[in-house]
Amino acid sequence: MVAADSERPNASGVSELLESRLSSAFRAPGIDRLSPRMFRRERSIPLRGSAAALCNNLSVLQLPARNLTHFGVVHGPSAQLLSAAPEGVPLAQRQLHAKEGAGVSPPLITQIHWCVLPFRVLLVLTSHRGIQMYESDGSVMVYWHALDAGDASLVQAAFARGIAASGHYVCVGTWSGQVLVFDIPTKGPNIVLSEELARHQTPISDIATEPAQGQDCVADTVTADDSGLLCVWRSGPKFKLLTQIPGFGVPCSSVQLWQGTIAAGYGNGQVRLYEASTGTVHVQIDAHARAICALDLAPEVGKLLSAAEDTFVHIWKLSRSPEDGYIEVEHCHGECVPDTQLCGARFCDPSGSSFAVTGYDVAEILRFSSI
Numbered sequence: 001m002v003a004a005d006s007e008r009p010n011a012s013g014v015s016e017l018l019e020s021r022l023s024s025a026f027r028a029p030g031i032d033r034l035s036p037r038m039f040r041r042e043r044s045i046p047l048r049g050s051a052a053a054l055c056n057n058l059s060v061l062q063l064p065a066r067n068l069t070h071f072g073v074v075h076g077p078s079a080q081l082l083s084a085a086p087e088g089v090p091l092a093q094r095q096l097h098a099k100e101g102a103g104v105s106p107p108l109i110t111q112i113h114w115c116v117l118p119f120r121v122l123l124v125l126t127s128h129r130g131i132q133m134y135e136s137d138g139s140v141m142v143y144w145h146a147l148d149a150g151d152a153s154l155v156q157a158a159f160a161r162g163i164a165a166s167g168h169y170v171c172v173g174t175w176s177g178q179v180l181v182f183d184i185p186t187k188g189p190n191i192v193l194s195e196e197l198a199r200h201q202t203p204i205s206d207i208a209t210e211p212a213q214g215q216d217c218v219a220d221t222v223t224a225d226d227s228g229l230l231c232v233w234r235s236g237p238k239f240k241l242l243t244q245i246p247g248f249g250v251p252c253s254s255v256q257l258w259q260g261t262i263a264a265g266y267g268n269g270q271v272r273l274y275e276a277s278t279g280t281v282h283v284q285i286d287a288h289a290r291a292i293c294a295l296d297l298a299p300e301v302g303k304l305l306s307a308a309e310d311t312f313v314h315i316w317k318l319s320r321s322p323e324d325g326y327i328e329v330e331h332c333h334g335e336c337v338p339d340t341q342l343c344g345a346r347f348c349d350p351s352g353s354s355f356a357v358t359g360y361d362v363a364e365i366l367r368f369s370s371i
Contacts, residue, residue, distance in 0.1 A: 043367065056254055060072075061114040062349055073358055113163040171197075173205070222276065229245070
C-alpha cells in the first residue's frame with residue numbers, strides 16, 4: 001500500500017534509497033548510479049473508472065498496421081478495453097463483464113491479457129468464476145471454462161490468474177496451484193483443455209513464455225506462485241518440467257522470460273535474473289523500496305521494465321557477457337509517479353520506446369515515450 005504523506009519519502013528520498021540499495025546489491029557492471037532521463041510523459045488516456053489494486057493490471061496490444069494500440073484494465077466485475085492513436089486520443093471503448101456462473105454476487109475479474117498466438121490473437125479474461133476467451137477486440141466470446149470450486153476451502157476463494165500464450169497453447173493459472181493448458185485451433189471456438197500442470201502448492205501469480213523456435217530442450221514457459229516458487233517448462237503436446245527454482249519466503253508477483261533468462265519480481269522489491277535451463281541466479285537487484293507489481297520485457301532490445309508500490313518505474317538493459325555468458329544489467333531510466341500505488345506497467349512496442357502504467361484510484365492510463 002502507499003504510505004501516508006507523513007510516512008512516504010519524497011521522490012529524491014526514494015531515489016537516494018534506491019541508489020543506496022543498488023550499491024549493496026549483487027549486480028552486473030553498469031548499475032553504479034541512476035541514469036539520466038530517457039522518457040517524457042505524453043498525453044494520458046482517460047478511464048471510466050480507476051484500475052483495481054491487482055498486480056499486472058494492464059495489458060497492451062499494438063496494431064502497427066492500423067497505427068493503434070489497445071489497452072485493457074480491470075476494475076471489479078468489469079474490464080475496460082480502449083483503443084488509442086499514438087497521440088493518446090481514445091478512439092473506442094468497450095466494457096466486458098465477468099460471466100456470473102453459479103453464485104449470488106457478481107464475480108471479480110482478476111486479470112485481462114491479450115494472447116498473441118502464431119495464427120490468431122485472443123483476449124483472455126480470468127475471474128473468480130472462470131476463464132473467458134474472446135476475439136481480440138472483445139466483440140465475441142469464443143470459449144468459457146468454469147472453475148470447479150469444490151476443492152476450495154471455506155477460507156480460500158477460487159479464482160484464475162496468470163495468463164500467457166505458448167505456441168498454439170494458452171496457459172492459465174489457478175488458486176489451487178494448477179496451470180490449465182488450452183489447445184487453441186487456428187480459428188473457431190473448438191478450444192480444448194489439453195493438460196493440467198500440478199507442480200505448485202500455492203496460487204499461481206504469473207506466467208511467462210517466449211518462442212522456443214523449434215529447439216529441443218529449450219525452456220519456453222515459466223510459472224510463478226505466491227510462495228515464490230518458479231517452475232520452468234518446455235511446451236508441447238505434453239509440457240515437460242525442466243527445473244524448479246525454490247522461493248525464499250517472498251511472493252513472486254511478476255515474471256518474464258527472454259533469451260533463456262528469467263526475470264522475476266518479488267514482494268520485497270527485488271528483481272532476480274535466473275538462467276532458465278539450470279535455475280542459477282545471475283543477478284539480484286534491490287530495485288524497489290516496496291513490492292513489485294509488474295515486470296515487462298521489450299524483446300527486440302532486451303529492455304526490462306519494473307514497476308512497484310514505491311511509485312517508481314525503472315527500465316533496465318539486459319545483455320549477455322561475450323566472455324562468460326553471464327547476464328549484465330544497466331539501469332536506463334527511473335520514473336516517479338507521485339502519490340500513486342502502481343498496479344500495472346507495460347511497454348507499448350517491442351523496441352521499448354514507449355510504456356504505459358496504471359495506478360489504484362487513478363482514472364487514467366499514464367503514457368511515456370522516449371525523448
